[in-house]
Amino acid sequence: MSCRTILIVTSATVLTTAVAAAPISFAGTSVTLSLGTGVAECELTWKRASVVFKALIPGSGPTAFRLVDATGTATIDLASVGNPIALANSVYIRATTRGGFTLTDAAGHYVQVSNGDGSLTGDSTFTVQTTVDPAGTRMPVFNIAARPKITPDVRSVVPPRVNLSLSDVRVSVQPEFANAVNEALGADSVEPGDALATCSGTATT
Template sequence: MPMLRTWIAILGAAAVTGALVFSQTAHARAPITLTVAQASGECSVSWKKEGVAFKALTPGSGPSSFAFSDLVGTVSADLAYANDPVLLARSISITATFKGGFTLTDGSGHSLQISDGQGTFPFGGSSYLVKTTANPAGTRIPVYTYADLPLPAPGIPSLLPPKVNVKITDAKVNVTPEFANALNDTFGSGTAESGTPFGSCSGTATT
């Protein structure tokens, strides 16, 4: 009988351990990365300098905004949080390349243009090909960083196959040190400082 009781105890412990392992596996994280099928977005530029004119290469919804086009990228999300919108939103990251930008010009013939963006949300920011009067071939530099990040609004229209929708609204952005230097070199010292509010960006992506 003692031996029988020992085997029963061992088997019982094994069953409990197996149940715990199954439970942990059933609730394991399930991060996935999906290709963006459709996307749209734009940035509204609040930064201004007297005598410097803004012209969008790809016009947005307002006179000082530019739209994204030809966006190619991925959306990563943790589908273990499919029933928790807040945790799902915090698990999302987006990496993309896109067309769009703007040109700044002044009355003396100085100009600065940004185009061909690359960005990562929520960490990082966006870099662009920046062409200036002194550097017409252009150099890729970081243009803005995120200053005030709203949580994206996520949706999962399908788990099998997995599909994710993401909407980002009014993400505030600031001027980077590199872009501030480019503005100062083009339009004169004191034109911009690192950390100056630059504007806000919004967009949607569907995988």
């Protein structure tokens, strides 16, 4: 084999290796994927004497409730694979869920929260039914004060497949929900900004 032939073969091998090692890039960087599965569990931290909590779908503890059957989308910047912080910060989830809880006092007055619809940015709404409003009204229930911890696990880049784990989702009471609770269960039952629950969850695309 001539020196010229050896040089051509060596150059082609180096080029092929470099292309194989390079990360796949995306023109739009972020991709929006449909959720395959999604579930969250929340531990209620708000308590009041004589008010009984009941989960519509029970969680792992006596004051825990589950939000299940999530449908919606997850947006993630797959160009950030290899940079865990940037990848986690790029995640945006918007979904509807089934589940919630009921609060009932000794006189039978109640507040029921169900059918969530929203995102991790604190713009979620739920159907809130009360003794005063049994038909129910969709309203903001909680606020997410700080971005929760999100751990993405990219199973495949092409096609995009991602597992998402969320933890330390701390939520507080929104003013509209506080008004509904106080109207149904008595004045000063809850104040806007009171801690309501701590949640965690998983989702797949």
